[in-house]
Structures are given as structure tokens and as C-alpha cells.
Amino acid sequence: MPKYAMVIDQRRCVACMACVVACKNENEVPPDQYRTRVLEMVEGEFPLLRMELRSELCNHCDNPPCVYNCPTGASYKRKEDGIVLLRKNRCVGCKACVAACPYSARYINHEKGFADKCTFCDHRLKEGKEPACVATCIGKSRIFGDMDDPRSPVRVALQGSDATVLLEGAGTKPRVYYIKKFSKPE
Amino acid sequence: MKLSRRTFLKTSGIATAGIAAATVGPEKFLLWAEEAGLIQATYVPTYCEICFWKCGAIAKVLNGRVVKLEGNPVHGNSRGKLCARGNGGIGLLYDKDRLKSPLINVGKRGEGKYRKASWDEALGVVAEKMKGIKEKYGPEAMAIFTHGTPTDHFLPLLSAYGTPNVGMPSFAQCRGPRDVGYELTFGEGPGSPERVDLVNSKVMVLIGSHLGENMHNSQVQDFAEAIGRGSKLVVVDPRYSIAAGKAQQWLPIRPATDVALLLAWINIIITEGLYDKAYLDQYAEGFAELAQEVSHCTPEWAAKETDLPAAQIVETARMMGHNAPAVTIHPGRHATWYGDDVQRSRAMAILTALLGSWGRPGGMFFATKASLPKGESKPFPEPAKAPLNGGGYPFAGSEGVTQAIRTATITGAPYPIKGWFVSGTNLMKSLPNQQETLDAIAKLDLLVVVDVMPMDLTMMADVILPECSYLERHDALAIGKGKSLSVSLRQPVVKPLHDSQPGWWIAKELAKKLDLGEYFPWNNYEDKIKAQCKTAGVSYDDLKKLGCLTIPNTSTPYITPENPPTFKTASGKIVLYSKELKEKGFDPVPVYVRHPLPPEGFFRLTYGRSAVHTFSRTTNNPALNELYKENEVWINAKKAQALGFSSGDYAVLVNQDGARSNRIRVKATQRIRDDMVYMVHGWGSNPKELSRSGRKGADDQGLITKYAVDPIAGSTGMRVNFVKLQKEA
Numbered sequence: 001m002p003k004y005a006m007v008i009d010q011r012r013c014v015a016c017m018a019c020v021v022a023c024k025n026e027n028e029v030p031p032d033q034y035r036t037r038v039l040e041m042v043e044g045e046f047p048l049l050r051m052e053l054r055s056e057l058c059n060h061c062d063n064p065p066c067v068y069n070c071p072t073g074a075s076y077k078r079k080e081d082g083i084v085l086l087r088k089n090r091c092v093g094c095k096a097c098v099a100a101c102p103y104s105a106r107y108i109n110h111e112k113g114f115a116d117k118c119t120f121c122d123h124r125l126k127e128g129k130e131p132a133c134v135a136t137c138i139g140k141s142r143i144f145g146d147m148d149d150p151r152s153p154v155r156v157a158l159q160g161s162d163a164t165v166l167l168e169g170a171g172t173k174p175r176v177y178y179i180k181k182f183s184k185p186e
Numbered sequence: 187m188k189l190s191r192r193t194f195l196k197t198s199g200i201a202t203a204g205i206a207a208a209t210v211g212p213e214k215f216l217l218w219a220e221e222a223g224l225i226q227a228t229y230v231p232t233y234c235e236i237c238f239w240k241c242g243a244i245a246k247v248l249n250g251r252v253v254k255l256e257g258n259p260v261h262g263n264s265r266g267k268l269c270a271r272g273n274g275g276i277g278l279l280y281d282k283d284r285l286k287s288p289l290i291n292v293g294k295r296g297e298g299k300y301r302k303a304s305w306d307e308a309l310g311v312v313a314e315k316m317k318g319i320k321e322k323y324g325p326e327a328m329a330i331f332t333h334g335t336p337t338d339h340f341l342p343l344l345s346a347y348g349t350p351n352v353g354m355p356s357f358a359q360c361r362g363p364r365d366v367g368y369e370l371t372f373g374e375g376p377g378s379p380e381r382v383d384l385v386n387s388k389v390m391v392l393i394g395s396h397l398g399e400n401m402h403n404s405q406v407q408d409f410a411e412a413i414g415r416g417s418k419l420v421v422v423d424p425r426y427s428i429a430a431g432k433a434q435q436w437l438p439i440r441p442a443t444d445v446a447l448l449l450a451w452i453n454i455i456i457t458e459g460l461y462d463k464a465y466l467d468q469y470a471e472g473f474a475e476l477a478q479e480v481s482h483c484t485p486e487w488a489a490k491e492t493d494l495p496a497a498q499i500v501e502t503a504r505m506m507g508h509n510a511p512a513v514t515i516h517p518g519r520h521a522t523w524y525g526d527d528v529q530r531s532r533a534m535a536i537l538t539a540l541l542g543s544w545g546r547p548g549g550m551f552f553a554t555k556a557s558l559p560k561g562e563s564k565p566f567p568e569p570a571k572a573p574l575n576g577g578g579y580p581f582a583g584s585e586g587v588t589q590a591i592r593t594a595t596i597t598g599a600p601y602p603i604k605g606w607f608v609s610g611t612n613l614m615k616s617l618p619n620q621q622e623t624l625d626a627i628a629k630l631d632l633l634v635v636v637d638v639m640p641m642d643l644t645m646m647a648d649v650i651l652p653e654c655s656y657l658e659r660h661d662a663l664a665i666g667k668g669k670s671l672s673v674s675l676r677q678p679v680v681k682p683l684h685d686s687q688p689g690w691w692i693a694k695e696l697a698k699k700l701d702l703g704e705y706f707p708w709n710n711y712e713d714k715i716k717a718q719c720k721t722a723g724v725s726y727d728d729l730k731k732l733g734c735l736t737i738p739n740t741s742t743p744y745i746t747p748e749n750p751p752t753f754k755t756a757s758g759k760i761v762l763y764s765k766e767l768k769e770k771g772f773d774p775v776p777v778y779v780r781h782p783l784p785p786e787g788f789f790r791l792t793y794g795r796s797a798v799h800t801f802s803r804t805t806n807n808p809a810l811n812e813l814y815k816e817n818e819v820w821i822n823a824k825k826a827q828a829l830g831f832s833s834g835d836y837a838v839l840v841n842q843d844g845a846r847s848n849r850i851r852v853k854a855t856q857r858i859r860d861d862m863v864y865m866v867h868g869w870g871s872n873p874k875e876l877s878r879s880g881r882k883g884a885d886d887q888g889l890i891t892k893y894a895v896d897p898i899a900g901s902t903g904m905r906v907n908f909v910k911l912q913k914e915a
């Protein structure tokens with residue numbers, strides 16, 4: 001059973017937004033809604049500045065508040081691989097999950113009426129492809145693979161790095177890891 | 187709208203192979219239908235045209251509708267990845283604002299009153315006018331302005347017609363001075379894609395180049411790879427760009443003083459003995475003269491000019507010297523800044539030479555010398571009059587000096603220009619001083635534009651010929667010359683929508699009406715490509731299937747004892763001190779010239795790119811417009827505060843000549859010096875037909891009333907205007 005995860009090597013991101021557009025096409029995400037985004041943040045005062053470029057998406061948490069808060073059982077965490085998914089036909093669009101997610105990863109698809117978010121491109125994984133955003137990532141900043149396989153790209157990338165997760169204190173146990181917050185090596 | 191599975195089945199067709207008919211199914215549910223196994227995707231390879239990088243792409247087609255574009259893994263410029271714009275190519279295909287049929291102007295020129303016409307009628311009108319111009323003034327009175335793949339169709343047409351007057355803004359408004367500067371030094375330009383060996387570099391130096399925001403797919407991939415491998419980055423940019431955010435050394439230089447920095451670097455590298463002596467002894471000439479000419483360019487002197495700490499200038503010079511030759515001095519691309527741009531590019535080339543980086547791993551590599559034979563075509567007639575597109579500049583390139591044609595159109599000297607044929611360039615946005623463009627257009631008997639979208643210049647044309655998008659047509663084979671030779675095919679993924687036509691078809695049909703049909707002897711473009719493949723010994727079937735064929739190992743990228751370099755300069759050596767320039771009355775070694783600084787209350791206007799747009803042409807693309815809907819003016823946060831602006835406010839920019847912009851949102855930020863403002867180029871388009879981007883944001887070109895012409899190449903420096911911010915009235 002694979003244990004899927006994503007690593008974001010922030011040093012390598014160039015804020016090109018290829019991932020964002022690819023994700024939207026791949027998953028029919030409606031206008032002005034997003035399953036993933038890339039934040040461009042700068043701190044300091046001219047000329048002493050530093051920049052963080054941060055890809056954000058569903059963290060496929062091992063302790064997922066969205067799943068716990070879903071009243072219909074539409075949201076679930078798949079046992080086999082840990083991907084957090086949604087049974088569309090069970091979703092009533094009540095927004096409980098949207099409110100519960102501390103990462104603003106969810107939205108109600110305004111064309112289709114159900115809750116929607118990153119699926120790790122589950123349908124592509126079935127075809128043996130990488131997630132769309134990973135496949136097109138210009139900087140090879142988004143890295144995907146199986147945490148249980150020591151040779152997988154995620155394990156290789158995490159080796160010897162000080163990886164962090166977002167909002168660690170929230171106790172959600174995310175499966176999206178970030179290495180090197182600032183793109184400039186310290 | 188919710189659709190039951192039953193309705194879906196009733197309305198949708200079943201997938202067909204190859205080019206499918208226009209979709210009849212509800213497009214929003216195609217992926218769902220695919221997942222349910224109701225329809226099957228087909229995949230068609232082609233190459234992208236959202237910018238000029240020509241990345242190999244594979245289109246996924248469901249039910250006759252393109253639903254996804256992905257990079258072609260076997261293509262060297264994409265390597266399986268497309269940038270945001272390439273991913274968003276579908277937005278162009280299905281943009282409801284596309285030009286849908288030929289249009290003939292029925293009002294005054296520029297009034298925007300058009301009536302639909304058939305292709306036969308529209309081409310007939312163009313042919314008749316072109317014949318009239320030829321009869322009355324000679325064929326030289328027609329000029330062609332062009333960019334990108336349409337050039338492969340319309341340049342032959344206009345050459346067959348008999349005019350030598352071609353103007354490509356890619357020269358005088360972009361790469362021209364850079365290419366000339368490198369040619370004068372090494373005997374050849376840095377190429378496109380630039381032959382930068384970033385992946386093997388230990389140090390990368392970007393001078394005013396904002397890679398990343400400047401999204402040149404494979405090059406940005408290499409850039410990120412180099413960063414990942416620990417290559418050190420030096421970025422010279424008055425703005426804290428994405429690239430600057432990754433740099434070990436960011437040099438927020440005072441705009442217009444780059445030559446001072448470069449000369450100081452050269453001087454430090456010489457005086458500290460950090461140059462590659464053996465390399466220079468063997469391959470270069472003029473070292474002693476160079477050393478003499480730059481000897482006064484001390485770090486302290488440069489520090490005063492550039493507003494950078496002298497220590498940082500020294501430190502960065504040493505960083506380069508100690509890591510040579512694995513140092514990539516990126517030649518840049520859009521180099522038309524201040525009018526001394528050939529000399530600045532020369533300084534960059536000289537620095538590259540001193541470090542021994544030309545032809546060395548981690549510096550600049552050599553392109554393959556292999557080529558693909560073009561195939562026979564009927565020779566074009568010899569023009570009776572000399573071309574006027576050189577503008578009298580001694581080193582103007584064959585792409586032509588656009589504004590020299592414009593000037594001749596206004597003055598009628600040395601001979602009249604009465605017709606403009608324009609394809610692939612929105613001249614209102616690419617040429618500085620829009621009034622001159624309007625004055626020239628007013629003198630024309632014929633303005634014909636081939637375009638996909640209703641852009642500014644397009645909506646002034648007498649006749650508009652709607653080209654279909656790149657996803658609906660064949661174009662010339664793209665020949666890539668990097669470390670290996672590659673051949674890529676553009677082929678239609680879907681049939682042309684609306685009453686639009688491929689460029690080749692437009693050129694061929696117009697040629698017929700001009701009695702020039704013999705220059706286009708093939709039936710259709712696919713036949714022409716097949717014939718070319720046959721001559722070259724390339725399998726067309728493989729090409730059609732794979733989209734791209736690479737002929738590997740045809741290049742020797744680096745200097746080795748077996749592969750000595752050749753320099754196509756007069757002496758056969760790298761030219762550090764240029765006698766050629768001296769003879770023509772120019773400085774043999776670049777000299778720093780002070781440029782005017784903004785007067786009190788004004789800011790220098792600079793402009794650049796967004797990673798999600800290509801100039802004005804993508805601004806209306808729904809997939810890309812969504813991510814960046816209008817441009818902003820970047821201004822230093824303290825200055826903004828003093829002027830009473832906060833981020834998100836609207837301002838109007840007024841330049842030194844009183845030219846006013848549309849309203850534009852303010853971005854008050856620490857990421858920029860306080861003597862300049864910055865905006866993304868290409869916004870503020872006029873046509874109301876652009877429902878998303880029309881009149882959104884401000885047009886930098888509208889504020890570039892002044893331009894500084896480079897006397898060597900004729901290119902137009904466009905960073906010489908000053909603006910102030912005013913509150914929206």
C-alpha cells in the first residue's frame with residue numbers, strides 16, 4: 001500500500017503558476033476557484049529583503065478535520081493510500097468541511113455544487129502518471145511519491161533536509177512537506 | 187446547471203479518432219464522461235505558440251474538444267512541462283472574443299466599424315490594393331511587420347511580391363543590440379534559446395534579466411536546476427524580482443548605470459589577475475588596449491554611479507573570477523534600454539571572454555552546426571530599390587529597423603511606403619511613440635493585419651484576416667539548435683473554429699490573387715512539410731506521431747583540443763578592442779555615459795514581464811487573465827506613502843511630455859528602488875472587443891513617447907521616460 005505525500009522544495013519554485021493552470025485544466029476547476037495556489041511573500045525593508053514562495057494545496061492530513069466534520073460521510077480518507085477524497089454524490093454542499101480545514105484548501109465548486117479540493121490527481125495516479133502540477137512543475141519544486149518507498153522522490157528529497165509542515169500545532173499531521181522556507185540558502 | 191447522466195448520453199457523441207468534429211456535449215462534463223468510460227481521449231503532439239520558445243506540447247482531446255495541454259517529454263524546450271501560458275493555450279482556442287471572420291473596414295480608419303466579408307472578397311480587396319500600390323509606387327512601397335511563425339508564410343509572400351522592407355520588432359525593440367554586441371565580440375550572437383550552460387555553472391549572473399517572470403521554459407528549468415545544485419546567483423536589478431529573491435548577491439543598481447558596473451567588474455578582474463590568461467592569449471585580441479581603457483573604472487567610481495557599495499562590486503567580481511570559467515553571464519534578451527545598448531552588451535560579452543566562459547562548461551556552449559535543408563523554392567525577384575529598413579545604421583540586422591520604416595512612411599523619403607502588411611505583432615504595443623505609429627498609418631493606402639485576436643493595431647486595419655490559433659493549423663517545422671538538432675511539427679489538433687484560416691492558406695490564396703501562385707506550388711502545408719522531410723531524410727510518420735525528433739550528438743558544445751573554436755570576426759579572434767567600431771566612429775571599448783536621471787517628483791518608467799502573460803497577446807486569454815487581470819504600478823512603499831497612495835489604489839501616470847495612462851492599481855512595495863516605477867508590459871489595450879482585458883490596466887508603451895536610438899544598431903532604448911503618479915480624476 002503506498003503512502004502518498006508531496007514535498008515542496010521552496011528554493012526551486014519560480015512562482016511561474018504553471019502548476020495552478022495545469023491543475024485547473026486537469027480537474028475542471030471553475031473560474032476564480034483553485035485547488036492549489038502559489039503565494040509570493042516578501043519580508044524586510046529595502047534593500048534587506050527575503051522572499052518566500054509557497055505552494056499550497058490540500059495536505060491530505062492523517063488527522064483530517066474536514067473528514068471529522070463532514071455530516072454525510074462524503075469526505076473520507078482512503079485507507080489504501082491516505083488520500084483525502086470526496087464522494088460527490090453524497091456531498092450536500094453544506095460547507096462544514098470548508099470551514100473545518102485550517103488551510104483553506106476546500107471550496108464549494110460553484111459550477112457543480114459539491115465540495116472540491118486537491119485529490120493528488122487520484123485519476124492520474126491510476127494511469128501511472130504524476131499529479132498534473134508535479135508533472136508540469138517548471139522548477140521541479142513539487143515532488144510526489146510514496147513515503148514507504150525509500151527510493152521514491154519524496155524520500156530522496158526529504159533526506160537530510162529540515163522539512164516542516166504548515167500549522168504543525170494544529171495537529172492535523174499533514175502529508176505535504178516544505179523544505180527551505182526561504183529560497184535563498186541561509 | 188445539473189445534468190443527469192441520461193441527458194448527457196443523449197447530447198454527447200462518441201469519441202472519434204484524429205480531428206474530431208466540434209463538440210456537441212456539455213463541455214463541463216467531459217472529464218466526468220471520460221472517467222465513466224463513456225468517451226476516450228486522443229492525444230495529438232504539436233508545438234506551442236503562446237510565446238516564441240516553441241515548446242513541444244501534447245493536446246488531450248475529448249469529444250473534439252481540447253481539454254488539456256501537456257509538455258512533450260521528448261522535446262528539449264519543454265521536457266514534458268509547459269509553463270502557465272502553455273498550459274493556458276486552450277484559453278486562446280476557445281476565447282469567445284477571437285476574430286471569427288474576415289472583416290472590412292467601413293468607417294474611418296481606426297473608428298472600429300467593420301462588416302463581415304467572405305475570404306474571397308477580403309483577399310480580393312487586399313490583392314487589388316497591393317497591385318495598385320505596386321503599379322503606382324513599385325513593390326518596395328509595401329512593408330511587412332512580422333513576428334513568430336506567421337513570418338514563415340507572409341515573408342515569402344511579400345518577398346515574392348518584390349519588397350525588401352521587412353521590420354521585425356524582435357530586432358530594434360528587443361534582442362537586436364544584444365545580438366550585435368555579441369557578434370562584434372565573438373562573431374556570433376548568443377542564440378535563441380540563449381546557449382547558456384546554467385546547469386553546469388558555479389555562478390550565474392543576471393543583469394536586468396528576470397528569469398522566472400521572463401518565462402522561457404527550458405531555460406527556467408535549467409535555472410531552477412542550477413539553484414538546486416547550489417550554483418551561486420548574482421542578480422543586478424533595481425527591483426527585487428523573483429530571481430533576486432533567490433540570489434546570494436542582489437545588486438539593486440541605480441537604473442541606467444549598468445555600464446559603470448560592468449566596466450568596474452572588468453577592471454577588477456584585470457587588475458586582480460582573475461582573467462583566463464591562457465584562453466585570452468590563444469583566442470582574443472586587444473587585451474592591453476582594453477586594460478588601458480578601463481583602468482580608471484575603480485570600484486569606488488562605480489559605486490558612486492551605480493549607488494551600490496564598492497565592497498559588493500569587488501566581492502561579486504571575485505566571485506566570478508574565482509569560479510571561472512563556470513560562470514554564466516546571461517546575455518539577457520530584451521536589451522533595448524538606454525540607446526547605448528550595443529555597448530552594454532559588448533561589455534557583457536567582454537566580461538564573458540575575460541572569464542574564459544565562452545565555449546566552456548558552465549558558461550556559454552556552442553550550438554550544433556547541423557541543419558535541416560529547407561527544400562527548393564523559386565527565387566524571389568531582386569528588388570529594384572535598396573531596402574530602407576536598415577535606417578542607415580551600420581550594424582542594423584536583417585530583421586530590419588522597424589521605426590526606420592515607420593519614419594519613411596511618414597516622410598515619404600527616400601521613397602514612399604504606402605502599404606503595411608502586419609502579422610504576429612501588435613505594433614501599437616511593440617513600437618515606442620504611438621503618435622508616430624498613428625501618423626504613419628494615416629499615410630497608408632492599405633493596412634492589412636493577420637491576427638487571431640482583436641488587438642489594438644488589428645482593430646485599425648482596413649482589412650482584418652482572422653488566422654486560426656496554433657492548435658488548429660500547420661506551420662513551418664521548428665528547427666531547434668541547442669546541444670543537439672531537433673525538428674518539431676506543428677499540426678492541427680482540432681479543425682479551425684469559426685471562419686478563420688491557417689496562415690499558410692491565407693498566404694497561398696492571396697498569392698494566387700496577386701498572380702504569385704507559383705511561389706506556393708504545393709497543395710497544402712502538410713504536403714510541403716512531407717516533401718521537406720523527404721529531402722532531409724526525416725521520417726514524417728515518426729514526426730507526426732512523436733511531434734519532435736532529436737538528432738543527437740550533432741554538436742560539440744565545448745572547446746576541446748579536437749574542437750577548437752572559430753570566431754567569425756574579421757581577425758578570427760575574440761574582439762576585446764574593436765577596430766571595426768573605431769573605424770565607423772564608435773568607441774572601440776565600451777565607455778560609460780551618464781544618462782539623465784528623473785527630475786524631482788518623477789520616477790523612471792521601467793517595464794517587464796509576468797510569468798503568466800506574453801505581451802499584450804495573452805491578456806484576454808480567460809485561463810491567464812484569471813491569474814493576472816490588470817497590471818499594477820510598483821512603487822517604493824515610502825514614496826507611495828508620501829504621495830498618499832496605498833496598495834490597491836488607482837493612480838494615473840503622466841510622463842514628462844504630458845502623456846497620460848489609463849488608471850492603474852498601485853503596488854506599494856519594499857521590492858523596488860525609490861527612483862523608479864515598474865509595470866508589466868502589454869496592458870491597457872484599447873479595443874472594446876477584448877471583453878476581459880480591454881481598457882484594463884495601463885499601457886507602458888503609451889508613456890514611452892521618448893526613445894533613445896542606438897547609433898550602432900538602430901534599436902530603440904525605451905527606459906528613458908519619467909512619470910509621476912496622480913490621483914485618478
Ligand code: SF4
Pocket residue numbers: 022023024026027035036057117118119120121131132133134
Ligand atoms: S495534485 Fe492534482 S489536484 Fe492536487 S493540486 Fe496538484 S494538480 Fe491539483
Ligand code: SF4
Pocket residue numbers: 012013014015016017018019020038055136137138139140141142
Ligand atoms: S510550477 Fe513549480 S516552479 Fe512554477 S509556480 Fe508551481 S511550484 Fe513553483
Ligand code: SF4
Pocket residue numbers: 234235236237238239240241264267268269270271272273401402403404
Ligand atoms: S515557454 Fe510557455 S508559452 Fe512559450 S512556447 Fe513554451 S510553453 Fe508555450
